[in-house]
Amino acid sequence: MTNLLRHRLFWPIAVLVVLLASNLVFSNNFFTITLQDGHLYGSLIDILRRSAPLVLVALGMTLVISTGGIDLSVGSVMAISGALACLLIGDLSNPDSTTSVLLVVGAAIALCLVFGLWNGFLVAVLGIQPIIATLILMVAGRGVAQLITDGQILNVHSAPYRVIGAGYFLAVPVSFLIAAAAVALTVALTRRTALGLLLESVGGSPTASRLAGIRARRITIMVYVFAAAFAGVAGLIYSSDVSSADSNAAGNLIELNAILAVVLGGTALTGGRFSIAGSVLGAVIITTLDITAVSVGVPVETTLLFKAIVVIILCLAQSPTFRAKVFGRFATKKAATREAVAA
Amino acid sequence: MVLQMTGIRKVFPGVVALDGVDFRLLPGEIHALMGENGAGKSTLIKVLTGVYDIDGGQIELAGEQVRFTGPLQAQQAGISTVYQEVNLCPNLSVAENIFIGREPRRFGRIHWSEMRKRAHTSLARLDLDIDVSAQLDSYSLAIQQMVAIARATDVGNTKVLILDEPTSSLDASEVEQLFAVMRRLKDENVAILFVSHFLDQVYEIADRMTVLRNGRLIGEYRTAELPQMQLVSKMIGKDLEALEQIEEHAREAPRQETKIIEAKGLGRTGSIAPFDLTIHAGEVVGLAGLLGSGRTELARLLFGADRPDSGELDVDGTPAKFHSPRDAMTKGIAFSSENRRTEGIIGELTVRENIILALQAARGWTRPIPRRRQDELVDKYVKALQIRPADPERLVRDLSGGNQQKVLLARWLITEPRLLIIDEPTRGIDVGAKAEIQRLVAELADGGMAVLFVSAELEEVLRLSHKIEVLRDRRLVEELVNTDDVDADRIMQTIASGTTGATP
Numbered sequence: 025m026t027n028l029l030r031h032r033l034f035w036p037i038a039v040l041v042v043l044l045a046s047n048l049v050f051s052n053n054f055f056t057i058t059l060q061d062g063h064l065y066g067s068l069i070d071i072l073r074r075s076a077p078l079v080l081v082a083l084g085m086t087l088v089i090s091t092g093g094i095d096l097s098v099g100s101v102m103a104i105s106g107a108l109a110c111l112l113i114g115d116l117s118n119p120d121s122t123t124s125v126l127l128v129v130g131a132a133i134a135l136c137l138v139f140g141l142w143n144g145f146l147v148a149v150l151g152i153q154p155i156i157a158t159l160i161l162m163v164a165g166r167g168v169a170q171l172i173t174d175g176q177i178l179n180v181h182s183a184p185y186r187v188i189g190a191g192y193f194l195a196v197p198v199s200f201l202i203a204a205a206a207v208a209l210t211v212a213l214t215r216r217t218a219l220g221l222l223l224e225s226v227g228g229s230p231t232a233s234r235l236a237g238i239r240a241r242r243i244t245i246m247v248y249v250f251a252a253a254f255a256g257v258a259g260l261i262y263s264s265d266v267s268s269a270d271s272n273a274a275g276n277l278i279e280l281n282a283i284l285a286v287v288l289g290g291t292a293l294t295g296g297r298f299s300i301a302g303s304v305l306g307a308v309i310i311t312t313l314d315i316t317a318v319s320v321g322v323p324v325e326t327t328l329l330f331k332a333i334v335v336i337i338l339c340l341a342q343s344p345t346f347r348a349k350v351f352g353r354f355a356t357k358k359a360a361t362r363e364a365v366a367a
Numbered sequence: 368m369v370l371q372m373t374g375i376r377k378v379f380p381g382v383v384a385l386d387g388v389d390f391r392l393l394p395g396e397i398h399a400l401m402g403e404n405g406a407g408k409s410t411l412i413k414v415l416t417g418v419y420d421i422d423g424g425q426i427e428l429a430g431e432q433v434r435f436t437g438p439l440q441a442q443q444a445g446i447s448t449v450y451q452e453v454n455l456c457p458n459l460s461v462a463e464n465i466f467i468g469r470e471p472r473r474f475g476r477i478h479w480s481e482m483r484k485r486a487h488t489s490l491a492r493l494d495l496d497i498d499v500s501a502q503l504d505s506y507s508l509a510i511q512q513m514v515a516i517a518r519a520t521d522v523g524n525t526k527v528l529i530l531d532e533p534t535s536s537l538d539a540s541e542v543e544q545l546f547a548v549m550r551r552l553k554d555e556n557v558a559i560l561f562v563s564h565f566l567d568q569v570y571e572i573a574d575r576m577t578v579l580r581n582g583r584l585i586g587e588y589r590t591a592e593l594p595q596m597q598l599v600s601k602m603i604g605k606d607l608e609a610l611e612q613i614e615e616h617a618r619e620a621p622r623q624e625t626k627i628i629e630a631k632g633l634g635r636t637g638s639i640a641p642f643d644l645t646i647h648a649g650e651v652v653g654l655a656g657l658l659g660s661g662r663t664e665l666a667r668l669l670f671g672a673d674r675p676d677s678g679e680l681d682v683d684g685t686p687a688k689f690h691s692p693r694d695a696m697t698k699g700i701a702f703s704s705e706n707r708r709t710e711g712i713i714g715e716l717t718v719r720e721n722i723i724l725a726l727q728a729a730r731g732w733t734r735p736i737p738r739r740r741q742d743e744l745v746d747k748y749v750k751a752l753q754i755r756p757a758d759p760e761r762l763v764r765d766l767s768g769g770n771q772q773k774v775l776l777a778r779w780l781i782t783e784p785r786l787l788i789i790d791e792p793t794r795g796i797d798v799g800a801k802a803e804i805q806r807l808v809a810e811l812a813d814g815g816m817a818v819l820f821v822s823a824e825l826e827e828v829l830r831l832s833h834k835i836e837v838l839r840d841r842r843l844v845e846e847l848v849n850t851d852d853v854d855a856d857r858i859m860q861t862i863a864s865g866t867t868g869a870t871p
Contacts, residue, residue, distance in 0.1 A: 218727045218735040221720055228713040235672060235702065235710050236778065237693045237728035296715045 032290040035341045036305045039334070043312050051319040063192045067319060075311040076199035077102070077258035079304055081278050082285040083210050084251030086303040089286050091244055092227045092295025093147060093154035098255035098282060100165025101139055102275030105132040105256035106263030107172040110180045119182035129188070133256045139165070140252025144245030158248075162279070169271035178269040189265030199261045206254060211300055220298075223247065227295025281310055288338055309338075369394045369429055369526050369558045370415075370446075376423030377410055382756065384410040386582045387424070392527060392558040397549060399561050399569045399590070402579035403602055403797035405755055405767045408562055411579070412529055415560075416448050417441035429526060445526035447519035449533060455515055457504035462486035464503050465518045489521045490514070493548045509541030516548060520557070528552060529560045534568055535794055538657045538823070546572050564797055566595055580604055603799040627786050627817050628669065628700070632678030638664040641678050642843035644836060646786060646819060651812045653832030653849075654821040655858050661841035662821045663705055666788045669819070670702035671695040696729050701784035703775045705791035705821070707768065711775045714764030718754065719745045721763045722777045729782060748777035753803065769800035776804065780811075787811065788819040793827060805831055825855040837861045 047054040047067070057066035081098045088095045109132040116124050139161060146157035191198040214220035225233045226240045233240050255275070263269050287293065288309060289302025313334055317327045340346045370392040377385040385407045392398055402408050413419045415426070417435030426433050428444055435441040438448075455464045462483045463470075471481045486499040495513050503511060512533055519528060530549070534542045549559055549572060563569055569576065570590060578585040578601045585601050593601075625648040634641030639661040646652050654662045667673045669680070671689025680687050682698045689695045692702065704710035712721055722745050723736055730736065736744075745759045752773040754766075763774055772792055779787060789808070793801040808831055812818050822828050828835055829849065837845045837858055845861050847853050 216735070217732050218730070219732040221716075221724070221727060221735075222732050224716060225713050225720075225724055228715050229709065232704075232710050232713055233724075233728075235670075235692050235704055236725045237691075237696045238724070239691070239693060239728075243732070 032299060033302055033305060035338060036288055036290070036302060036309060039338045039341070040305065040309050040312060043309065043316050043334070047316055047319055050321070054319060059195065062195055064195045064197075067315060069197065071308065071312050071315055072200045073197040074315070075308050076197075076203040077261050077275075078278065078281055078285060078307040078311060079203040080206050080254045080258040080261070081251075081275075081282040082289075082303045082307040083206055083300065084247075084254040085279075085282040086286050086289070086291055086298050086300055087210070087214070087223060087247040088154070088251045089283070089291055089293060090223045090227045090295055090298035091247055092230070093244065093247070094283065094293070095143065095158045095248060095251045096155065096279050097139070097143060097158040097161035097165055098251060098258075099275030099278045100162050100169065101136050101252050101255040102259030102262060102278065103169035103269075103271045104139065104165055104172065105136050105259035106274045107169040107178070107269040107271055108132045108135055109185070109260055110178040110263055110269035111172050113180045113182050113185055114178060116182075119180065120184060122184045125182060125184040128185075129260060132260060133253060136252045136256030136259075137249055140249035141245065143252065144248035147248060148241040148244035166271060169269075169274070173269050173271050175271075177271075180267055180269075182267075185264050186267060187264070189261040189263070199265070202257065202261065206257065207300065207304055210250075214300065219243075224296050224298065227298075282307070284335065285310055288335070288342075290342065368392070371427040372411075372415070372424065373427075374424035375411065375414060375421055375426070377407075377414055377419060378422050384582050385414065388579065388582070388584045390577055390584070391587075392560060393575075394526070394558050395553055395556040396574045397553055397559045397561055397572050399563065399573035399576040400579070401569065401576050401598065401602055402585075403769070403799045405581075405770065406579040406602070406797070407582040408579060409531070409767070410582075412448070412531060412560070412562070415441070415527075416446055416529065445524045446529065447525050447527070448529040448531065449512070449515045449519050450531050455503055455511060455518070457502070457511075459503060460500050461490075461497065461503055461506070461514055462499040464514055465489060465499075465521060467518075485521075486517075489517045492520075493517055493551065507541070509537045509544060512537065512541075512545065513548060516552075520552060525557055527558045527560060529562075531562045532564070533561075534563055534565060538659070542568065564794075564801075566598070566798075570595065578602055599798050602797065626684065627682070629681040629684075630669065630678065631681070633668055633675050633680055634677045635664065635668060635673055635675050636677075638673065638841065639668065640842040644669075644843070644846075646817045648785065648817050649812055649815045650834070651808060651818045651820055651832045653828035653835040654819065654838060655825055655828045655835055656838030656862060657823075659841075660838040660862075661843075662838055663790055664841065665836075665838065665843070666702060666790050666819060666821055669695070669786075670700055670788055672702065693728070696725070696782065696784075699783075699785035700788065701725070701779035701782055701786070702788040703779055703790060703792060705794065707771055707775065712763045712771050714762065716763060717760050718749070718763050718766070718774055719759035721774050722748060722759075722781065725778045726782050744781050745777075748780060752777055752807070769796040772796055772804070773800070776807070784816065786817040786819065788821070790821040791823065792820075793822065793824070801827075825858055829853070829855060829858070 054067045057064055057068060084098065085095060109128050112128040112131060113119050113125065118124065143158050143161060146152045146160070147154050187198055188202070189199050193201060214223065222238050222243055225236070225238060226243055230240055259274060262274050285306030286303045288306035289299050291298040291302060313331050317330050322330045368391055372388070372390040375385050375388045375390070388407065388411060390411065400408050400411065410419065414421050417438050417440050420436065433444060435444070456467065459467065465486045466482050471478045471485060473481070483499050490497065490499065490513070493513055493516065495510070497506065497510065503514060519525065533545060537545060553559060561569070561573055573590045575587065575589050576593070577587045578598070580602060626645055627648055628646045630642060630644045632641040632643065642665065654665065656662050664673070668675050671692050671694050674690070687698060713724070719741060723741050727736055749757050749759060754770050754773045754777070763771060766774065776792065792804050796804070805827065808818050808820060820828065820831055832849050835847045835849055835853070835858065836843055837847065839862050847858070
């Protein structure tokens with residue numbers, strides 16, 4: 025039992041279960057999943073579909089944070105990738121050609137890789153503090169996106185492009201499949217190779233890692249490139265879902281949600297040990313929270329407050345200091361009684 | 368009696384760290400706490416300072432039974448501690464460091480002039496006259512240590528002062544300075560608990576000593592009545608024959624004449640003057656010199672941790688340029704830093720992960736070492752080096768200093784280097800582990816590995832090395848072949864006088 029309680033994913037899972045259970049009580053049909061036109065529908069499917077961008081961004085953020093860094097620019101990168109994709113699709117002679125759309129997607133992601141390299145260069149080569157280095161792109165990136173779209177909201181009509189964010193494959197949302205594939209890729213990349221160990225080592229102590237022969241610089245650049253690439257895909261999902269590029273709304277504040285997801289999942293902001301499962305769970309919790317607020321009928325103006333309260337509870341539950349303070353007294357009393365009985 | 372601990376028991380998951388230990392301190396005495404790594408010294412100190420709660424036993428301070436729930440409480444009760452690594456803020460001024468958290472105030476604002484005045488007085492008590500408004504890290508480690516002591520004893524009612532390895536990074540004259548301060552405090556009737564691995568220092572300063580082994584009390588002795596050899600055998604629980612055998616053995620080892628590395632005029636401005644140095648296979652080269660004489664700086668150049676700005680380096684007779692430690696590793700060079708905690712171990716990783724780290728780094732992230740192979744390698748070295756506890760999945764930060772050092776040695780040994788550079792591998796380590804590490808170095812050299820052995824302890828350098836490089840003021844001043852007529856005095860002479868006639 026105590027082993028279960030100590031597991032680092034215990035509290036995130038518990039909160040998710042409680043959230044879902046509250047839906048069971050307060051809203052009708054929350055758990056109903058129906059099949060319409062070969063697509064699965066229902067609130068649960070909604071959660072999976074709408075979590076996808078945040079899961080993607082949180083994955084990249086986890087790797088960045090594990091090296092002791094942070095990436096504030098992911099939201100802007102999302103906007104840039106959506107903007108470029110929509111611009112290029114608008115210029116296509118046949119926007120319904122799958123090949124052309126794939127090329128466009130490739131171009132958008134390639135641009136994101138360049139921005140990731142830029143972040144990595146600032147952090148690893150020039151030694152600028154990650155929060156500042158990525159702040160540059162966070163601010164400038166929105167500007168770049170607006171430049172690409174000429175300050176307008178670009179609407180596109182392309183069936184293949186729409187599949188990315190709003191399509192279904194074998195009745196399952198494509199965006200969910202993309203996110204799942206990204207999770208699998210990240211897990212394979214970090215745990216099947218030695219990348220995870222080296223990341224944790226660099227995050228734990230950059231100096232010691234360098235003296236152990238780890239090329240910390242290269243690894244640091246790599247995680248920023250990853251973060252930007254995943255953010256780029258997230259941006260495509262977002263813009264495809266709404267069939268337009270909105271440079272202001274795309275990925276707005278997602279960097280903060282992603283950081284929150286990582287922290288909820290039990291990865292410390294100081295770097296080192298990280299948990300991919302935890303971050304994914306964190307992202308799903310945040311999305312569930314948004315959806316629950318609506319389904320339970322929390323008034324729109326109090327949604328943010330509702331969210332904050334749940335997050336506070338989860339953070340407190342995960343804090344060993346808080347647990348010791350609240351339950352510690354109880355525990356010592358119990359131990360004392362036990363000793364007294366034994367005596 | 369100022370402090371009386373009886374039947375102290377402290378249990379960690381799977382380990383009994385302290386098993387019914389009694390300990391007492393008299394006012395105005397310097398009391399040494401002796402024992403190997405993992406004997407329970409640190410745990411006892413942490414219990415005494417309120418960092419750990421006890422699972423059994425009693426603590427009486429000045430006749431009253433106490434139970435501390437935190438370090439602050441212990442401090443308020445009159446127990447102050449100065450830890451091995453100075454726990455101060457290097458970027459604050461000396462005065463701020465002494466008064467941090469209890470600044471003298473006037474109308475709710477910090478009374479700066481009063482603070483500086485009081486800081487000055489409290490340092491004057493320790494015979495130290497320095498500018499208290501200067502930043503702490505502008506002073507030497509010894510001075511920083513004094514500042515830590517001033518901070519610890521300024522509380523006013525200090526009854527017990529705990530000094531945990533205070534001398535481990537001080538040179539001889541600084542140690543004398545510290546001892547003068549300790550004697551002064553002793554005259555003020557403060558009971559001082561002194562932990563050190565330097566036996567000579569313990570015999571110089573301590574009045575009495577308590578010996579622990581494996582969490583148990585071995586005994587309490589007057590320093591004058593317990594000869595060094597007996598003390599050591601009480602600490603390790605066996606006699607020292609093994610340790611003495613090394614000496615003859617290492618010196619007689621045959622020298623092979625394959626050059627592994629040759630530095631020609633290699634140097635770096637501000638850290639080490641250009642030097643020439645050749646290291647052959649199977650040779651143990653000792654680097655001797657005072658703290659700050661450039662020992663570490665020289666070693667770092669050979670490993671590519673710093674870049675030289677003059678001279679050249681030949682590996683196997685061909686010129687090599689190291690841009691990073693990794694380049695040196697590919698040439699078969701390994702380097703274990705003297706700063707175990709900041710440049711060595713990765714605390715939050717396990718013993719296994721720490722041990723395979725360098726080998727994994729050398730292979731690159733795309734070629735992970737299969738888990739079975741990892742377990743084999745780790746298991747082999749945990750056994751060979753007697754790393755305790757022998758649990759590869761334990762976090763390395765939970766291990767004692769000596770065992771962390773062995774983990775680092777294991778990290779480099781599994782890379783099978785041809786030249787192993789070890790910087791102060793025996794610092795802060797007990798006699799038993801020290802002997803093990805020395806024996807290991809001798810064995811490795813017999814097996815054909817070249818070892819560059821950096822140590823502040825001349826005895827150790829003399830015992831192990833085939834030749835000794837003497838450094839002074841960031842300059843390699845002499846190379847001595849370790850023949851019978853070379854002894855500690857001879858080296859000290861060189862260190863003291865600089866160049867001798869023999870040096871070009």
